[in-house]
Every structure is written in structure tokens, then in C-alpha cells.
Amino acid sequence: MVAPPKPIPAPPPVKRAAALVAILGGALLLLWPAVLNGYPVIFSDTGAFISQTVVPLMIWDKPWIYGPFAWVFHQHVSLWFTIIAHALIVSHMVWLLGRVVGWGSPRRHVALCLALAALTALPWSVSIVMPDVLTPVAILGTALLAWGWPALSRAERAWLLVLTPIAVASHLSNLPVIFAVLVLALLLRAGWGVVMRAAVPLVGAIALLLVTNVVGHGRLSISPYGSTFLLARMIADGPAQRTIAALCPERGWYLCAFVGRLPDDADEFLWNQTSAMNRRPDGTAIFLGGREIAPEAREIVMETLRREPGTVVMLGLGNFLTQMTRSGLGDTTRRRDVGYGVIPHLRNGFPAAEEARFQSALQQRDELNAWALAVARVFPLVLILAAPFALLGWARAHAARDARALGLLLALLVGMTGNALAVGALSGPHPRYQARIAWFLPLAAVVFWRPRPGVIPAAAVPDPARSHTSPG
Template structure:
């Protein structure tokens, strides 16, 4: 147990090395909104009330290094459990996994970033463990993994379709009620949690009370919603009729700048919480757009998802854009002076982090390109050994990175950090499965009635055709 704890803690430190180089946790402008959820407090219109309270659970207005440490330990522990399922409790192999992820992939730029992005890969690992490995977890570990999965799914709206895709795929593979129920329980719990918090905070029993505004931003950027507005105005009397001549525009420019159509009306008056004010009209425009141009909407979603799938660089988590206004003010108003000094001294705050990081980014693309062949080789090795658990992990990873691209690129906007947060699992899972298939790296067999490791047929159809999981 002591060796395992040391390995997990050491792996956690490896996974946040960009924060040590930076001199502070990596931040994004949205981090300020999550801090405001408990510090102000303020129920942000565009964010679930989940990640902000989790930050506060650890920072207690003392330091953001504390939630970063918790985040790193959480990721390291989930990787430890995954490795233990594949090859047993081997501390040195866990350290090798964390070292590889830290040095060769974008993982540390997600783990060291105080954003709910960190939960995307964890949701995938948790659902894998719940669906295909609970006999190698203790009861406490199973409950813990379920709790992490629930909070992770609820922490970001894009994690809902991600989790749904994984649960559906898990059901197709498992074909038994118990593992499917274990995978579905966190998703159902996350839905209930979102409904409850939105009812309390926004007075609406909804998963996303103002999510239509985001979808409208995406659809007008792609063109269909802009054409709907231009065709239906001024007869429909929509607020956005006054901006029909400016559309389409970039979705971020539509949503966030102070002078955007969302935040300033045609007469130049500022609109406080403009995104929330626009959401009833946004629902109407989105519905009309889907009625008018369903094919164009579907084609745009596919294009954006494919584009997102190939955008996975770490650069947009390193820049200082809007950090002073969005995060610096929160730290100055609610944290000790020493914490503000650490924020001010950080390389990211001073705009020096991208240049300092450049040499460390070089392995990322080659390793990502290696990921798919590694997974294919892992599929072959797992099928040859009849190891359905390893096969399931690889299949869930492939489905997860695809579902993540669809949920973020198609419904929001392609950004590098969206796919970088999860695509690092592709080469890592492939390497772990290949390593586990080698002699001496297999965990002890489970009792015959529950074993999923017995040698079997080489094809997936034959493997699944025997008994399911």
C-alpha cells in the first residue's frame, strides 16, 4: 500500500510539471467564472454549478495550488487503477505510464489546467472500470469511481454526450444488465445533479437553461441560422433582426466581446447576462433553422467534428488572454496577498509561457500519429489472447475521442484544448494494452465464473458471441 501511494503521488507530480515550470497552475479565462461560483457567489449562466464548488472544496481562499494537487492525484489514481486492472499492482509501471504521458503527450497541459476539461479522460476511464473491471476493484474503489464519474459528467455539458456514447457502446459490448447499469448510473446521477442545481440556481428544471444560445452561436457561424434570421426578419420581430446584416460571424465574437450582438443592443446599450436574455429567442431560431435546413445543419456538424478531431495542440492553454480581468481580480479580491504575488509572477501571466514550452511540444504530434497503429496492434494482441477487457478499453477510447470531437466541435466550436484534453489517451491506452499482453505483465486471473481473460477466438464477433461481458 505504501509503495502504491508513493507511486500515485509521484505520478501526480509528473503530470503537472507545466505548473512547476510556470510557477503557478495553468489558468484559462473561464477559470475566473468557476471561482466566482462560490466566491461572489454567482450562478454563472453558461456553466454548470459543479466545478466551481469542487475548486472551493480544496482552495478555501488560500491557494489554487491545493485544487491542482487534488486534480493531479485524481488523474494519477485513475491511471493506477486502470494499470492495476491490466497488469496488476506494479508501481514502476505506473511511474512509466505517468512519465510517458507527461513527456510525450498533451496530458500534463490538461491536468495542470484548472478547468473541468480534466474530467473528460477521467469519465472515460471511470466508465471503463465500472463496466469491465469491478471484480478487480474493492467495493470502496467502485463507489469512488462512480462518484468521480458522476461529478465529471456533470462538470461540463459536453461530457453528457461523451458519457452517453460510452454507455451505449458498453451496452453493445457487455450485453448484460449489471455492467451496463454500473456505467449508466453515473450518467443518470449527473443528469439529476444538473437538473437540481439548475432548478435552484436558475429556477428551471433543465440540463442547460441557456444552452440554446451556444447552439445558435454555432449555427449562425456555420450559416444556416444566419440565413434563417435574414429570411424571417423583420416579420418575426426577433432581437437579432437588428444584427441580420452582420451575420454570420465567428461564434466567439457573437458570444463574448462587450460589443457583440449578445452583450450590446443595436442602440449601443450593454445587456447584462445577454446570453441568458437571448436564450428564449435562441430556442425559436434554432428550431426554425432545424426545420428549414436540417441537411445543412447536419453537414456543418460533421465538418466541425472532423476538424475538431484533428485539433489537439496544447497552445491555447498557455496564453495569458483575459487572465487579469477574469482570474486576477478574483485572486486579488478573495485570496491572500502572497497568492496574488504568485499569480503575477507566473510565466503565463507575463506572456512568457508559450516560448518556454515550445521545446516540450515537439513529441506530441509524432506520438499522436503513433497512437492509432498502437491501438490497432493492441486490438490484435487482445483479440489473439481473448482479453475482452483490454479490447473494451481500446474500443471505448476510440469511441470517446470521436464522441468528444462531436460534442465540442459540432455543438460549440473547434478549439485545440477540447480534443487535446482526451486524445492523449489514444497512444497511452494502446501502449498499456500492448505492454499488458507481454509475458509477466498480466494480473492474477479472476475466478473462472467471472474471468474475462481466458484465451478465446481472435475476432471480436466471436469473442462477443460466446457469453458477452
């Protein structure tokens, strides 16, 4: 029997200090949009996540994961602490990736974070109080556990085993993405050790979702009301509208009353207060309409899949291709993108000074969007330039039969593709959905295009078991 690889020894104190400074420096660089704004960037859904710990409330359309995760850091004191945690976690994950493949050093890490901060959408994902930033964390964490395990210390392994399932569970679209990474490990014949470690975050995330949904909704389900989102997508694309028109009024569905009047936009169906889901034909408002319509939504979705399976698949692939080409800041930086649900929860759950900081931010004065539009112009060019170098890294890792580098690189690329497929086909194309992950392409181009042969150097990262200042 082959003995399992031993964790790498702890680095000397000087190297640990240099690594800590590099990780902190990288995190600071990634926070520049929030620093410019004068406050974390806020989206309309931010209020719902705050309410998960302020009310507290189990939101029907969101897992009870990111709200408690954010609370661990902000503690109803300031949302600044949550995005600082975002930045530290991402900087640390990028550090681990570089070190595991033998590329990283403190100077290189800071330079890489500077490039990612200046040339990609990553700092905007870091700076917004939303679970978007945890999607790349989920993919990086799964890849490092699967292929980077021998090069990680015990504390790093423990940290990733705790963090990664939480990151996967924070958004339902992460589940199919991580499943794709697991399938990648099987296709590469990476060995059962790699496959089992790749499965741990997915299994852990499913367990978290099952437990929280039983507690909050009384239903042993990964997504108790996910059928509502699938229905919204199928209505927007058309097949579900045809199903409703063909089978009504015989089926007695509530939506039969809206035949010919359903919108061709999923967001309008889900969130517009005058839509069929949120207001009855007589004008009466429906409390938690998405939850109430879920049983009927399941029936319509199943009937639509039975009637037009090929059409649903082709439309999903079309949305996937559209999502692959849409990567921008989208509807996240304007004042109207904030909505009205944040202020009540800031008033109820945070000190008065927090609302004052929120109100004085550039975003609330509608001055942040101009900056966002200016910097976002370079994002597509960076992705185009990075693509050939990422592919070159793939070719070199394959030629060198470097299983570790090949697995990690392909995990990033599969994560990008899987993300576009999951959100495009299930929710619909939105620029910020792919922007949260598109920075993997320049990351791969820098880290993998010139692999460094030889033994992976010893870890030079602070051991969370020995230091209270670790990003973990």
C-alpha cells in the first residue's frame, strides 16, 4: 500500500510573514471599487441577504447560506467587514493556487492581484455584498482539494474543507458547476482520491441545503421552490406559454387566467409586483407568490419538458452561448439597482452611522456607474488576449503529463463554462453572472502558461492554526 503524501512542513517565520503581507496587499488591491464608492457596492438582493439575520427570515428564493456567512463578519456592525472578508478569501485562494503549481511568490502574487484588480471584474465582485464572489471560491476550493491536496498544510486542508461547501451552497447554480468539476476528475482518470476529494464540497453543500431547508421551510429539498425559476425561464423562452395555452382551462392552473398575457422576460415574471406571480387577476397582491405558485410550476415544467424536450434543450444551449459572450458589471452600480429593501434592514439591524455611510456613497449619488463603465471597456480585450495563453498552458501541461497543473487548469476552464451553462440555461443570461468567473481566464493565462518544472516549493503561507491574522 502506498503511503499517503505527508502535508508540507510549516515555512520559516520570515516566509510566513512575507506571505501574509502579500495576501493582505492583494486583498487591499481588490477592494478599490468599494474604497472609491465610500461603501460596499449594494444590489437589490443585498437587502434580502441582510434580512436573513436581521429579521431573521428564510427567504423563499435564496438559500439560507450567504446571509449567515456575511453575518459572521459584519456582526450587524458594518458591511465593510463582509467585503474585507471577501477580499482576504479570494486573495488567499489565488495565493494557494500559485503556490501549489510552483508559480507563486509574494511579489508575483501582489503583481497578479494588481493586474486582476485593474483589468478584470473581480474587484467589483469582491466589493458587492452578494454571494457572486463565492462562485469562484467554490471552484478554486474544489480544484485545490482535488488536485492540490499533497501541497497543502493540514490547516489549509481544514480551512478549504469548511469554506468550500459553504461557497458551493451559497448559490444554487454552483451545484451543477461543481458537479461538472467532479465529472472532469472522472474523465481525467485522476484517481479515486482526487475524485472523492472533489466530491466533498458538493456533498457538503447538499447536506447544508437539506438541513437549512428542513429547518426553515419544513421540506427536505435542495431547492424547495426552484421550479418557480425554471417556469419563469420557460415562460420567457416560450415553451411554457405554449403548454399553458394548450392545456388550459382543462388543467385548472392559476396561470390559465393569464393566457396570452404572460411576459417574455423571466425577471419581469418573477419580480414585477404587477406580474401574474405577484398579483391576481382582480388586482389583489399575493404574498410570497413565488412560493405559492411552486406546486403548479412543477406541473407546468414537467408538462413542457414532455411536450417540447428538444426545444427546451436548444433554447437552453442558446442561452448558454449568449451567457458566454456576456461578461460585464451589468445592473449593479447604479442607484436604481439598489432598490428599497436595504435601508429598512440597515436601520433595524445596524448602528445609525452605517446608514449614513450608505447614503453618502457614490452609488447612492448615482456617480459610481460612470466609473464602472469606464473601467469595464477593457474587460473584453483582456479576455481575448488571455485566451491563447491559457490554451498554451493547457497544451504544455498536457505535453508534460503534469496531472496536477492539468487538473487545476481544466477545473478553472470547466468552471467558467459550467457557470455559463448553469445560469444561462436555468436563469437566463445576465452580465454579472459570467463576470464573477471570467477572470479565471487571465488568472490561468498568468499562472499556467509557463509552468515551472521541479518540486513544488514548501508552503509560504501563514498557518491559521498558528496565527490569528490568517485570512482563514
